[in-house]
Amino acid sequence: MTQLDQPPRKKLTAAEVERLVGRLRGVPAGAPSLEEALALRAEGWHLLLAYCRMSDDAHKRDGHGVEDQTRHCGRIARHVRGVVVHHYIDNDKSASKADVTRDDFDKMVEALERGATESGYPVDGVVCVADDRLYRGAHAYERFVDSFTSHPNRVYADDTGRHDLYGDGAEYRGLLGVAAARSETKKKKRRARLNHLARAERGEPVAGRRPFGWNDDKLTLHPEESKVVRQGVTDLLAGKSITTVTWNFVESGLTTTMGNGWQLQTVKQILRNPRICGYRKLNGELVADAEGNPVVGKWKPIATPKEWYAVTAILEKNRSAGGWDGSGDGKRTPRKYLLTGLLRCGKKLEDGRTCNAKMHGAPARKTHKYRCRSVLDGGCDKLSRQGPAIDKLIAQLVLAKLEKRNAEREPVEEAWTEEPKLEAAQRRKTALEEQWHAEEISDSTFFSLLKKEEAEVKRLTNERKAWAARQETRRHAVTDVRAQWKDMDLQQKRTVIFGALEAVIVLPGVKGSHTFDPDTIVPLWKEEDAS
DSSP: OOTTTSOOOOOOOHHHHHHHHHHHSBSOTTOOOHHHHHHHHHTTOEEEEEEEEOSOOTTTOSOHHHHHHHHHHHHHHHHTTEEEEEEEEETTOOSSOTTOOOHHHHHHHHHHHHTBOTTSOBOOEEEOSOHHHHOSSHHHHHHHHHHHTTSSSOEEEETTEEEOSSSTHHHHHHHHHHHHHHHHHHHHHHHHHHHHHHHHHTTOOOSSSOOTTBOTTSSSBOHHHHHHHHHHHHHHHTTOOHHHHHHHHHHTTOOOTTSOOOOHHHHHHHHHOGGGGTOOEETTEEOBOTTSOBOOOSSOOSSOHHHHHHHHHHHHHTTTOTTBOOSSSSOOOBOOOTTTTTEEEOOBOTTSOBOOOBEEEEEETTEEEEEEOOGGGTSOSOOEEEHHHHHHHHHHHHHHHHHHHHHTOOOOOSSOTTHHHHHHHHHHHHHHHHHHHTTOSOHHHHHHHHHHHHHHHHHHHHHHHHHHHHHHHHHTSOSOHHHHGGGSOHHHHHHHHHHHEEEEEEOOOOTTOOSOOGGGEEEEESSSOOO
16 A cells, blocks of 8 residues: 555544653564673664654644654664664744753753663663754753753764764754754744745635534535524524523534534634635734725625624623623522512611612412512511412513503614724725835824824724614524514513613501412612603
C-alpha cells in the first residue's frame, strides 16, 4: 500500500492522545537494557536523550507529530553513533509563550544536570529534529545550554548535523536562533491575522469546525439544525425564556457539531453569534467595510440583522433570567408559581401599619398557596391565600387590559429617523481620512478631529442598534395574548403580567369563609388608567 493509499488517521479524543504520548515517553520500545547500554557506551556509542515537541495538536488531534519526531530522532542519533535511551515529549505545547509550562523539558534539564535519566541511563547528549523544538526564547536556551554543559564532552545534534555547544560561538548561535524563531513566530501570527481579516472582509466563512445550523460547506443551511435555531430566535423575541429555548434544542434530538448535549450557555453562544444574520465578529467587533457598515457574509442567514440585534439585547438584559430564580440567594431553583414576587401582603398590623411584605408561592394540598414571609424575613407570616384563584383572576384582568392596549398599540416604525445623521458622520470621517492621506491636514489636526467623528459614529451606531432591537421586539410582540396564553411557558406569562402590573395587594378574606372574594385582590397597574 502506497502512502497515498493509506486511510486517513482517526481523530482521537484528548484522553487517547495523552495515552499515546504516554506510551512514547520514557525508555523507547526496543531500546537496550541498562547493562547493554553501558556495554555500547564502552565501545564508543553515545547514550542520548530525544526531545520532541508539537505546538498545536488540537486540530488533527492524532499525536502523529511527536510520534514522527521520535522516529526521526532515532535516525539522527544513529548518524552521530548514538542510541536514544529516553524520550522527553511535550505535545500541544508552545515554546514561545512564557506562561506555558513544558513538564518534559523541565525533566530533561534535570536529567542533564543530574547526568542520568530516571531509569539510571547515563546521559551523553541530546538529539531533536530542530532547534526550535527545544527553545524559542533566550531563557529556555540558557537553561538548556547551562544544564547540557554541566558535564563535559556531550553530543548535540539535529536534522542539520552535529553542533558544538561548548565553544564561544554557541551563545551567539543560540541567540541568533532565538531571534530568528521569534521573528518567524511574529510573522506567522501576523500573516494569520491578516489572512483572517482579509477573509472576513470578503465575507468568507472561517476555517475550523462546522457551525451548527449550516452544512459542511458552511454556506448552505442544514435543514433540521437551522430550523431549530430559527425557532429559538422566534421564541426569544416572543418572550419565551432562554431555558425554554434550550429545552427545545434538547427535544429536537439533535446534538452540537461536536456531538455533545445541549447546555444553556451553548445555546446562548449560537444565538449571540452574528453569523445567524450574515454578520461576523473579529476581536469582539463586527467586521465592517470602509464606510463602517457590517460586511455581509456569503453564507445563507437564519435571521435578519434586526432580529439578531434584538436577540442579543434580550440575552444581555436577562443574564440571570430565563426560567431561574434571580433572588440573589445563590440557588438556581425554577420559579414554580405565576405571581411570586408580585403579590404583597395587605394585612393590617397591630400598630395600624400595612404589612406590605412580598408573598411567595408554596405547595399546598393538591394545589399551591401564596403566603406572607416570616417575621425574620420582613413579613408578618399571618396571611395565606389559595393560589389558583388569584392566578386565574389576575390573568383574566391582565388579558382584558392588554386587549384594550393592543387595540391602541403604537405601530412599528419602518425607518430610523437618525439615519441621515449617521451617514453624514460616516462621510465626514471618510473625507477626513482622505485629506490626511493626501497630506492636506497635519497629524495633530487629523487625530483630534477623527476622535470626535469616531465618537459620533459610535454613538449613532449604538442608538440604531437599540432602536432596531426595540422595533423588532415590538414586531414580534404577541398581539392576541388571550389566544396564545395557554401555549405560553411560565416565564412568558410572568413577563406579560409583570409588564402590566406594579404590584397586587392581597387583603385578608372573611374568616371562616371558603368562598373566594375577588374584591380582596387589588391590582396596581403601571398606568393611571385602572379600568
